[in-house]
Amino acid sequence: MSTMxxxxxxxxxxxxxxxxxxxxxxxxIVFLLFLGEYLSPGFASGQQILRLLIVAALMxxxxxxxxxxxxxxxxxxxxxxxxxxxxxxxxxxxxxxGENSGIxxxxxxxxxxxxxxxxxxxxxxxxxxxxxxxxxxxxxxVLQGLLVVIRNGIPSGRAAPGLSQFVTQPFxxxxxxxxxxxxxxxxxxxxxLGRTMIGYRIYAIGSNEQAAFMAGMPVKTTRILLFVLSGxxxxxxxxxxxxxxxxxxxxxxxxxxxxxxxxxxxGGTPLSGGKGGYTGTMAGxxxxxxxxxxxxxxxxxxxxxxxxFGATLLLLMLFYGRGKALRA
Amino acid sequence: xxxxxxxxxxxxxxxxxALRRGDLEVEAGEVxxxxxxxxxxxxxxCKIVAGSVRPDNGELLFEGHPMVVSGPxxxxxxxxxxxxxxxxxxxxxxxxENILLSDLPGGVFVDRKALNTKAQRYIDLFKxxxxxxxxxxxxxxxxxxxQRQLVEIMKALSSEAPILIFDEPTSALDRAQVDRxxxxxxxxxxxxxxxxxxxxxxxxxxxxxxxVTVIRDGETVATKRIAETxxxxxxxxxxxxxxxxxxAEPHQPTAVAATAKTVLAVDALSGDGFxxxxxxxxxxxxxxxxxxxxxxxxxxxxxxxGATPPTSGTVLLNDKALASSSPxxxxxxxxxxxxxxxxxxxxxxxxxxxxxxxxxxxxxxxLSLATPSSLREKAKPALExxxxxxAGFSHPIGSLSGGNQQKIVIARWLIDRxxxxxxxxxxxxxxxxxxxxxxxxxxKLAAEGMAIVxxxxxxxxxxxxxxxxxxxxxxxxxxxxxxxxxxxxxxxQAAYEAA
Numbered sequence: 001m002s003t004m005x006x007x008x009x010x011x012x013x014x015x016x017x018x019x020x021x022x023x024x025x026x027x028x029i030v031f032l033l034f035l036g037e038y039l040s041p042g043f044a045s046g047q048q049i050l051r052l053l054i055v056a057a058l059m060x061x062x063x064x065x066x067x068x069x070x071x072x073x074x075x076x077x078x079x080x081x082x083x084x085x086x087x088x089x090x091x092x093x094x095x096x097x098g099e100n101s102g103i104x105x106x107x108x109x110x111x112x113x114x115x116x117x118x119x120x121x122x123x124x125x126x127x128x129x130x131x132x133x134x135x136x137x138x139x140x141x142v143l144q145g146l147l148v149v150i151r152n153g154i155p156s157g158r159a160a161p162g163l164s165q166f167v168t169q170p171f172x173x174x175x176x177x178x179x180x181x182x183x184x185x186x187x188x189x190x191x192x193l194g195r196t197m198i199g200y201r202i203y204a205i206g207s208n209e210q211a212a213f214m215a216g217m218p219v220k221t222t223r224i225l226l227f228v229l230s231g232x233x234x235x236x237x238x239x240x241x242x243x244x245x246x247x248x249x250x251x252x253x254x255x256x257x258x259x260x261x262x263x264x265x266x267g268g269t270p271l272s273g274g275k276g277g278y279t280g281t282m283a284g285x286x287x288x289x290x291x292x293x294x295x296x297x298x299x300x301x302x303x304x305x306x307x308x309f310g311a312t313l314l315l316l317m318l319f320y321g322r323g324k325a326l327r328a
Numbered sequence: 329x330x331x332x333x334x335x336x337x338x339x340x341x342x343x344x345x346a347l348r349r350g351d352l353e354v355e356a357g358e359v360x361x362x363x364x365x366x367x368x369x370x371x372x373x374c375k376i377v378a379g380s381v382r383p384d385n386g387e388l389l390f391e392g393h394p395m396v397v398s399g400p401x402x403x404x405x406x407x408x409x410x411x412x413x414x415x416x417x418x419x420x421x422x423x424x425e426n427i428l429l430s431d432l433p434g435g436v437f438v439d440r441k442a443l444n445t446k447a448q449r450y451i452d453l454f455k456x457x458x459x460x461x462x463x464x465x466x467x468x469x470x471x472x473x474x475q476r477q478l479v480e481i482m483k484a485l486s487s488e489a490p491i492l493i494f495d496e497p498t499s500a501l502d503r504a505q506v507d508r509x510x511x512x513x514x515x516x517x518x519x520x521x522x523x524x525x526x527x528x529x530x531x532x533x534x535x536x537x538x539x540v541t542v543i544r545d546g547e548t549v550a551t552k553r554i555a556e557t558x559x560x561x562x563x564x565x566x567x568x569x570x571x572x573x574x575x576a577e578p579h580q581p582t583a584v585a586a587t588a589k590t591v592l593a594v595d596a597l598s599g600d601g602f603x604x605x606x607x608x609x610x611x612x613x614x615x616x617x618x619x620x621x622x623x624x625x626x627x628x629x630x631x632x633x634g635a636t637p638p639t640s641g642t643v644l645l646n647d648k649a650l651a652s653s654s655p656x657x658x659x660x661x662x663x664x665x666x667x668x669x670x671x672x673x674x675x676x677x678x679x680x681x682x683x684x685x686x687x688x689x690x691x692x693x694x695l696s697l698a699t700p701s702s703l704r705e706k707a708k709p710a711l712e713x714x715x716x717x718x719a720g721f722s723h724p725i726g727s728l729s730g731g732n733q734q735k736i737v738i739a740r741w742l743i744d745r746x747x748x749x750x751x752x753x754x755x756x757x758x759x760x761x762x763x764x765x766x767x768x769x770x771x772k773l774a775a776e777g778m779a780i781v782x783x784x785x786x787x788x789x790x791x792x793x794x795x796x797x798x799x800x801x802x803x804x805x806x807x808x809x810x811x812x813x814x815x816x817x818x819x820x821q822a823a824y825e826a827a
Contacts (some may be wrong), residue, residue, distance in 0.1 A: 194698070196696060196697055197696055200683050204683065204687060207678050208677055211656060215688055215691070217687060274677075
């Protein structure tokens with residue numbers, strides 16, 4: 001009397017679909033584009049949208065790592081991403097020093113630095129059992145100090161022309177390389193989370209760490225890996241940011257910490273972890289970028305934008321952030 | 329006239345009909361047992377009566393008058409006290425505070441003295457059976473599970489309500505505690521109180537109940553006087569038409585040939601909560617671990633599995649040393665461990681059924697890619713063997729009833745056959761149907777040559793399935809029951825023998 005093939009109850013419901021974070025985010029993006037166009041004609045022009053996408057890609061790449069760490073649960077969060085972005089921009093700028101020949105070395109160096117920061121974060125969180133919030137905040141402080149020492153207050157390093165071109169100039173089908181890179185990262189993330197056992201493991205650990213452990217999953221290794229990936233994604237964003245701005249300047253990465261978290265939550269991954277995915281996060285990153293741009297258009301300065309972002313995160317927590325009690 | 333009556337109440341959550349048509353009549357001065365498999369709707373019916381869930385249809389009558397229960401407070405005013413299956417204690421507060429949580433003495437400030445005096449009355453009811461370190465000022469977090477359950481019971485009793493509802497109150501208790509609890513309930517009944525009691529244990533139902541109401545698939549099937557029925561009939565009512573599944577037939581131990589190969593040899597194993605435990609398990613053998621609750625049975629199994637590695641002793645698996653350093657290590661060597669605490673150790677809540685059923689398979693097969701179609705095919709036979717009911721692999725595991733969730737978790741271990749199956753009270757809180765299905769499968773697995781170690785808090789499960797029973801007391805094995813010695817009397821006696 002197996003009833004395995006029982007017809008499932010129809011789970012199609014318009015309301016459910018409309019309520020998914022991805023749909024909400026996309027709807028808001030469209031709304032904001034119209035609003036921007038209304039406030040300042042030309043806001044939603046093709047060129048302008050392309051520019052917005054480049055900026056969104058930078059934020060989105062940082063958010064990919066943030067997304068992984070948050071999915072892994074146990075209050076997972078990486079506050080050090082901004083520091084890693086800055087650090088990578090500095091390292092890359094100095095290693096390539098405006099020469100295309102230094103690009104490969106720069107990429108390798110930055111990824112290694114990002115991975116190292118992530119590894120230390122991961123070890124602190126798993127083996128030393130330091131709460132992620134504290135661990136990564138402390139790491140952020142260390143990185144900020146390190147940056148001051150390295151730079152000594154003077155902007156240093158220059159992007160190689162090839163890198164700047166990759167980030168800002170059309171590369172394929174009129175889109176710059178960074179957008180293609182982001183698309184590839186999006187596909188890789190979807191594959192990782194949905195079609196690999198590491199993905200299953202990430203969700204399992206985020207949902208019920210004890211059960212994951214009892215099923216033989218390497219809980220600590222996986223969690224360390226998440227922090228390492230987060231450091232590496234932030235490093236990639238740092239390199240791209242250097243290409244975008246030409247040279248690295250004071251705390252260039254700092255602006256990414258809060259938005260990377262908001263993008264993840266906006267995209268439907270609750271801060272409690274265990275569910276969600278990267279597609280929504282990508283939409284969240286675009287949404288935040290458009291919002292940022294509109295705020296700039298209507299002459300709200302950086303501090304005002306920060307306030308709007310902070311309030312957005314708190315507001316989001318009301319809708320998505322709090323994990324609903326699961327029937328288990 | 330019934331003191332409390334629910335007539336044709338129903339409740340739907342989303343697409344799930346939790347209760348189609350629940351009827352319940354409770355008289356003054358009776359213990360009314362409510363029984364039904366998990367997901368049959370008995371907990372929902374209780375919650376409706378207790379005011380924590382509002383019915384969609386039907387009516388509730390209190391002494392003949394329609395009553396509207398708008399919430400738990402309203403129910404308490406009417407005179408209904410409830411013990412919830414999910415422990416609802418404040419872990420950082422004292423025993424006394426928890427007992428009187430809804431009715432703390434004093435005004436703005438809590439009157440500690442009155443609090444402790446009042447709470448002591450309920451603690452004294454369980455004098456001598458509460459176990460060590462149990463007093464009014466003890467912090468709940470520091471207590472053992474059985475002691476926490478006692479606090480929950482005391483909390484329900486402290487409502488002094490004319491109608492008391494207990495939703496599986498004895499799952500963590502040992503026998504002495506259960507006996508005392510039943511004595512208390514009988515006294516309350518004699519005082520004219522009405523008691524609604526939900527249990528999966530047949531012996532409890534017949535020891536305590538006056539009448540029994542059976543719920544099946546969200547509908548009340550029958551109400552019987554206990555004196556006029558028997559276990560077989562109750563099970564028949566619960567299960568419905570299918571005669572082959574009625575009662576757990578008494579198990580004749582499979583004569584494990586003396587030549588059968590020893591698969592697992594445990595020698596002088598010690599660890600947290602047990603010491604100097606030795607035993608062998610042969611291929612095809614079901615070794616039972618018995619005794620009172622919490623005497624080290626679970627601890628031994630968890631240590632063998634590597635969840636809390638043992639501190640000393642040796643273990644041989646298929647004649648080769650087994651280092652129980654982590655579950656990952658022991659799973660790779662061919663061990664499987666099924667916990668009765670599925671919420672803590674098993675269910676990956678909020679994730680699809682597919683992700684819940686495949687992790688062990690992925691580990692053993694060294695899978696790095698997840699191909700849903702092939703994983704589904706691998707998982708199907710194991711799920712079918714357990715008669716798991718589910719609509720689709722992509723549905724979250726939380727959409728299933730407790731029994732079916734446990735089946736998903738069990739199936740996880742059976743996709744690739746382990747050599748040794750460790751069962752740690754695997755049927756805790758699941759319905760009779762699921763239990764029957766599980767034990768049928770366990771015996772089949774043993775017959776096919778798997779070595780099985782079974783700890784169960786239900787003696788009937790041990791007697792009905794185990795070839796040998798090791799009785800635990802105070803963390804070590806105090807007696808071994810084999811062959812014709814495996815009687816309820818011997819088991820009971822061995823469990824109560826001083827260690």
